[in-house]
Amino acid sequence: MVRRQTDLIETPAVTTRAECEALDAADPLASLRQAFQLPRNIIYLDGNSLGACPKASLDRLSRAASNEWADGLIGSWNNAGWFELPRKAGEKIAKLIGAPEGSVIVADTISVNLFKLMAAALELRPNRRVVLTDNGNFPSDIYVLQGLLRHLGRGHELRVVAPEEVNAAIDETVAVVTLTDIDYRTSRRHEMASLTAAAHAAGALTVWDLAHSVGVVELDVEGSGVDFAVGCTYKYLNGGPGSPAFLYVAPDLQERVQSPISGWWGHAEPFAFDLSYQPAKGITRMQCGTQPMLSMAALDAALDIWKDVALTQVREKSLRLTGLLASLVARRCGQLGVELIGPTVQGERGGHVSFRYSSAFAVVQALIARGVVGDFRAPDVMRFGPSPLYIRFVDIWDAATRLEEVLSSREYEHPKFNRRRAVT
Amino acid sequence: MVRRQTDLIETPAVTTRAECEALDAADPLASLRQAFQLPRNIIYLDGNSLGACPKASLDRLSRAASNEWADGLIGSWNNAGWFELPRKAGEKIAKLIGAPEGSVIVADTISVNLFKLMAAALELRPNRRVVLTDNGNFPSDIYVLQGLLRHLGRGHELRVVAPEEVNAAIDETVAVVTLTDIDYRTSRRHEMASLTAAAHAAGALTVWDLAHSVGVVELDVEGSGVDFAVGCTYKYLNGGPGSPAFLYVAPDLQERVQSPISGWWGHAEPFAFDLSYQPAKGITRMQCGTQPMLSMAALDAALDIWKDVALTQVREKSLRLTGLLASLVARRCGQLGVELIGPTVQGERGGHVSFRYSSAFAVVQALIARGVVGDFRAPDVMRFGPSPLYIRFVDIWDAATRLEEVLSSREYEHPKFNRRRAVT
Numbered sequence: 001m002v003r004r005q006t007d008l009i010e011t012p013a014v015t016t017r018a019e020c021e022a023l024d025a026a027d028p029l030a031s032l033r034q035a036f037q038l039p040r041n042i043i044y045l046d047g048n049s050l051g052a053c054p055k056a057s058l059d060r061l062s063r064a065a066s067n068e069w070a071d072g073l074i075g076s077w078n079n080a081g082w083f084e085l086p087r088k089a090g091e092k093i094a095k096l097i098g099a100p101e102g103s104v105i106v107a108d109t110i111s112v113n114l115f116k117l118m119a120a121a122l123e124l125r126p127n128r129r130v131v132l133t134d135n136g137n138f139p140s141d142i143y144v145l146q147g148l149l150r151h152l153g154r155g156h157e158l159r160v161v162a163p164e165e166v167n168a169a170i171d172e173t174v175a176v177v178t179l180t181d182i183d184y185r186t187s188r189r190h191e192m193a194s195l196t197a198a199a200h201a202a203g204a205l206t207v208w209d210l211a212h213s214v215g216v217v218e219l220d221v222e223g224s225g226v227d228f229a230v231g232c233t234y235k236y237l238n239g240g241p242g243s244p245a246f247l248y249v250a251p252d253l254q255e256r257v258q259s260p261i262s263g264w265w266g267h268a269e270p271f272a273f274d275l276s277y278q279p280a281k282g283i284t285r286m287q288c289g290t291q292p293m294l295s296m297a298a299l300d301a302a303l304d305i306w307k308d309v310a311l312t313q314v315r316e317k318s319l320r321l322t323g324l325l326a327s328l329v330a331r332r333c334g335q336l337g338v339e340l341i342g343p344t345v346q347g348e349r350g351g352h353v354s355f356r357y358s359s360a361f362a363v364v365q366a367l368i369a370r371g372v373v374g375d376f377r378a379p380d381v382m383r384f385g386p387s388p389l390y391i392r393f394v395d396i397w398d399a400a401t402r403l404e405e406v407l408s409s410r411e412y413e414h415p416k417f418n419r420r421r422a423v424t
Numbered sequence: 425m426v427r428r429q430t431d432l433i434e435t436p437a438v439t440t441r442a443e444c445e446a447l448d449a450a451d452p453l454a455s456l457r458q459a460f461q462l463p464r465n466i467i468y469l470d471g472n473s474l475g476a477c478p479k480a481s482l483d484r485l486s487r488a489a490s491n492e493w494a495d496g497l498i499g500s501w502n503n504a505g506w507f508e509l510p511r512k513a514g515e516k517i518a519k520l521i522g523a524p525e526g527s528v529i530v531a532d533t534i535s536v537n538l539f540k541l542m543a544a545a546l547e548l549r550p551n552r553r554v555v556l557t558d559n560g561n562f563p564s565d566i567y568v569l570q571g572l573l574r575h576l577g578r579g580h581e582l583r584v585v586a587p588e589e590v591n592a593a594i595d596e597t598v599a600v601v602t603l604t605d606i607d608y609r610t611s612r613r614h615e616m617a618s619l620t621a622a623a624h625a626a627g628a629l630t631v632w633d634l635a636h637s638v639g640v641v642e643l644d645v646e647g648s649g650v651d652f653a654v655g656c657t658y659k660y661l662n663g664g665p666g667s668p669a670f671l672y673v674a675p676d677l678q679e680r681v682q683s684p685i686s687g688w689w690g691h692a693e694p695f696a697f698d699l700s701y702q703p704a705k706g707i708t709r710m711q712c713g714t715q716p717m718l719s720m721a722a723l724d725a726a727l728d729i730w731k732d733v734a735l736t737q738v739r740e741k742s743l744r745l746t747g748l749l750a751s752l753v754a755r756r757c758g759q760l761g762v763e764l765i766g767p768t769v770q771g772e773r774g775g776h777v778s779f780r781y782s783s784a785f786a787v788v789q790a791l792i793a794r795g796v797v798g799d800f801r802a803p804d805v806m807r808f809g810p811s812p813l814y815i816r817f818v819d820i821w822d823a824a825t826r827l828e829e830v831l832s833s834r835e836y837e838h839p840k841f842n843r844r845r846a847v848t
Contacts, residue, residue, distance in 0.1 A: 037494040046498045053494035061489050070461040070477035074470045109713025111687030112536055140688035143701035147686030241493055241717035262571030263535030264564035273802050277567035289533025292719030293665035378697050
């Protein structure tokens with residue numbers, strides 16, 4: 001494993017809340033918190049699941065609805081730039097993932113985008129029959145792969161290995177290696193550049209899912225030689241609930257791929273209404289249907305927050321926040337049975353940190369009742385994703401304190417914390 | 425052609441604006457106009473392209489952003505019912521298309537939904553190689569078909585015939601007949617029930633695109649025996665720009681089909697995070713990824729307008745509005761070279777009415793400058809889709825007057841009306 005700059009970021013050796021206050025006072029990102037409309041008396045450590053609401057998104061959404069839709073009506077496709085928004089928002093995301101101009105577009109969902117890119121990638125390797133992934137991939141991505149291969153019916157094999165076995169499993173039967181770079185449970189990071197190089201050395205292509213990394217980790221898809229990528233905009237990018245996803249296609253592949261779902265937004269001349277599909281040039285061809293503009297507008301405004309933010313600082317603060325939480329929990333809750341899972345080396349961890357505990361579901365509910373929002377992932381994982389844009393070091397201190405209280409009081413054993421709901 | 429009740433609806437024999445005022449005074453739907461936030465001094469006859477903004481959608485959107493997202497954060501997936509919205513909105517649409525409960529879901533775009541349903545339908549007819557459609561289908565639907573068949577690579581033929589030849593072209597080589605029931609240019613309606621019966625008699629399945637009919641025409645997908653359908657929510661349903669589309673699967677097919685795009689929202693237990701895809705029961709399995717909730721919320725509120733509206737009255741008023749426009753234009757602009765295209769029999773027309781004119785593009789621009797919004801469809805079509813929910817008979821009178829003025833003055837010849845833009 002290559003030693004990274006981020007491995008050297010130290011976990012603050014903190015023993016008092018006052019020390020956290022001092023860390024916040026010295027935080028170069030501290031003022032960004034003002035850009036968010038945060039609920040009172042809540043410590044929100046679920047920014048990896050649904051990001052908080054930027055004030056600019058509220059304003060933009062109100063304008064998009066009242067001025068652009070209600071007043072501007074159909075003319076807003078031109079006059080308010082709706083038609084350009086997927087590309088415009090894509091350029092903003094490109095800067096966050098190290099992608100060149102014209103290689104990212106915002107559209108559809110991760111599932112749909114992964115389907116499009118996987119189908120396109122498999123077409124580029126018609127004589128290979130293996131798709132390689134790992135069991136740390138987000139389950140829905142695996143469902144998409146299973147569905148695509150079943151639907152193709154060409155005898156492809158989906159090879160699912162353990163994350164640490166991916167490198168060794170790459171061979172010349174593999175058409176595509178597809179992975180989520182940060183494990184949604186353990187926060188384990190893959191070595192994107194080296195795995196991509198290994199795939200290329202074997203003649204395979206790569207499709208990366210950046211859902212859990214974009215906006216919290218420094219990414220360099222171009223420098224890493226990534227062929228294709230998809231990602232999520234409602235987590236660390238704060239685009240709003242279910243905001244449209246994005247996709248990346250490396251420039252040298254853009255004219256060689258075709259989306260299996262070829263709709264008018266990907267047509268070279270969508271308003272010529274010709275009966276024959278002609279793919280647009282570049283990344284635009286990966287679009288298909290009309291996108292949800294209200295959600296898109298909220299996202300576009302949220303992306304402007306990043307204009308003056310250095311991702312290096314975001315990553316540093318993120319590691320300090322999760323490192324602090326890991327060390328406080330180890331010190332104060334370790335003897336109560338809570339166990340850190342995932343990487344212990346700083347640079348190998350993504351933006352969240354997770355713990356195992358037998359009654360994880362109930363503990364997460366009890367914590368929510370005390371105003372600390374993290375989430376539960378089956379079967380026994382408590383997960384905390386503090387966004388460096390709006391979470392403070394004192395929040396981490398307070399969250400750890402309340403976790404200790406919930407555990408030592410055993411209040412989580414109350415039946416009301418054990419009722420499962422639709423979405424957990 | 426079966427004679428329908430709607431064929432008997434008379435075009436009002438109107439010669440003065442006062443007569444239009446009288447028609448408005450007697451209109452049982454007149455009060456619905458108050459439910460919309462309409463721009464001042466604009467006659468909006470493009471409800472078939474982007475519906476006007478319901479006041480309830482503005483309120484709901486504001487609540488969804490401020491209360492549900494900003495304050496409720498991740499908890500709103502349960503507490504604000506986000507996770508249920510696609511099904512809830514689907515039930516509201518089911519009532520508008522004559523579909524039974526549990527057979528419609530709101531998700532993704534028409535392109536993606538058409539792709540899903542066509543792939544699923546073709547799997548049910550593995551030994552047939554022909555997909556039949558017509559050249560009056562919306563071009564993007566044809567692009568989706570071309571893309572799907574190319575991507576499948578199994579030697580399917582896309583047979584594209586003229587609308588009036590569809591019935592004769594159905595034979596036992598046809599796997600799926602897929603049509604848009606109302607032609608986006610001519611407004612010609614297909615006989616949904618008889619074409620579906622003909623398809624079934626030949627052993628084929630049907631996939632209908634209801635984009636141009638839902639919310640303006642009475643539909644009975646169940647009674648017509650339709651197998652699959654998709655549709656649009658941002659036209660006559662007023663869901664907002666690019667609001668998510670819907671899809672319908674007949675109850676007897678729901679357990680037999682599988683979506684080619686199998687994501688977690690279509691999984692039997694999405695939050696079990698199992699690594700093996702298990703389709704949910706019923707229509708839910710046709711979902712894949714996380715939906716854009718802000719756009720979905722605006723749509724859900726817009727659908728409540730229909731609660732107390734009889735579609736029979738909507739269809740009657742629609743035919744009277746388009747019939748009035750057709751007769752006024754014939755009388756006042758016929759000698760200026762404007763020609764009605766599409767059906768002349770009332771019941772055969774959809775919700776819009778179109779005219780051919782050599783300088784259609786420029787005329788539409790000049791009309792917009794005079795506050796009458798219709799749209800242009802290449803190469804020479806002017807199209808007007810007056811929504812019966814918020815358009816008055818006086819609006820039609822005034823629009824016809826201004827069209828006559830634009831044509832007789834030849835003001836449309838000014839270069840400023842001849843500049844093409846991205847979206848026309």
